[in-house]
Amino acid sequence: MNIHIATEQDQTEIHRLTANSGVFSQEEVDCVDELWGDYRRDGPERSGYYFIVARGDGAVAGYACYGPRPLTEGVYDLYWLAVDAQFRGQGIGLALIRQVEQDVAAQGGRLIVVETSGTPTYAAARGIYAKAGYLLEATLKDFYHAGDDLVIFTKHM
Amino acid sequence: MNIHIATEQDQTEIHRLTANSGVFSQEEVDCVDELWGDYRRDGPERSGYYFIVARGDGAVAGYACYGPRPLTEGVYDLYWLAVDAQFRGQGIGLALIRQVEQDVAAQGGRLIVVETSGTPTYAAARGIYAKAGYLLEATLKDFYHAGDDLVIFTKHM
Numbered sequence: 031m032n033i034h035i036a037t038e039q040d041q042t043e044i045h046r047l048t049a050n051s052g053v054f055s056q057e058e059v060d061c062v063d064e065l066w067g068d069y070r071r072d073g074p075e076r077s078g079y080y081f082i083v084a085r086g087d088g089a090v091a092g093y094a095c096y097g098p099r100p101l102t103e104g105v106y107d108l109y110w111l112a113v114d115a116q117f118r119g120q121g122i123g124l125a126l127i128r129q130v131e132q133d134v135a136a137q138g139g140r141l142i143v144v145e146t147s148g149t150p151t152y153a154a155a156r157g158i159y160a161k162a163g164y165l166l167e168a169t170l171k172d173f174y175h176a177g178d179d180l181v182i183f184t185k186h187m
Numbered sequence: 188m189n190i191h192i193a194t195e196q197d198q199t200e201i202h203r204l205t206a207n208s209g210v211f212s213q214e215e216v217d218c219v220d221e222l223w224g225d226y227r228r229d230g231p232e233r234s235g236y237y238f239i240v241a242r243g244d245g246a247v248a249g250y251a252c253y254g255p256r257p258l259t260e261g262v263y264d265l266y267w268l269a270v271d272a273q274f275r276g277q278g279i280g281l282a283l284i285r286q287v288e289q290d291v292a293a294q295g296g297r298l299i300v301v302e303t304s305g306t307p308t309y310a311a312a313r314g315i316y317a318k319a320g321y322l323l324e325a326t327l328k329d330f331y332h333a334g335d336d337l338v339i340f341t342k343h344m
Binding site: 055057058061100101102103105141143167168169170171172173174175182184186 | 214257260262327329331
């Protein structure tokens, strides 16, 4: 498995992986497409969105999107993390998180924030963040919907 | 005192008030200008930013900026709230919050989120949110800087 900065030829597979994840809504798929568009058009520094991909057997197995949070110094959001169903359970999510952390540290970041959902659908995702050493720092009850909390993980570098 | 939707003639005073608030950094002043530009160019629905102003004695005494949070249903962020120094202590901040709540309710919103700072500079702001019935739902330690926490207030409508 190989993790690298996402380039134009990754676009189709990133889109397909997001759409087929079984986790994201159409609005969320559209959001990833929009951030990808900004990333490709303006570049990561100007857009504020960085994409990295993990490739296994030549296919995109997963990707992450992160970037600096506006109006902060050294705070980075891990906006998106997705692993293709057929590649799950192989540590690819964790490997992507580690690469994000390396990149953020290299850019002088000191804090990574992950906002995710408290529903059972996201239990595996929350497990990966906990395993990666992220602290469940806040829960905002009934945020996305009644019964669907916003869960905020953080990690100080 | 009169609260109304912000129009083009409020721009200069909103900028001046933000720049002279004694609270906001240059980057934050620039951010307000940018949101204002989006609001005026694309309108509130397309930009996602709504500005309202409070006028007293003909001058802009304060303003608020709010809007729906992307990828949620019915969650609104109160992005900015500022009251001119010479108009403080008259309940204008609270009146602006009440107007935001009315507007959000009219748009079908069910939750308002306020992200602010935990420093002494923002003590008055935090006091107004507490007085307005907002719940201090989360504190992210050392967020903006070491010793400067992110404080999240919420109010369910």
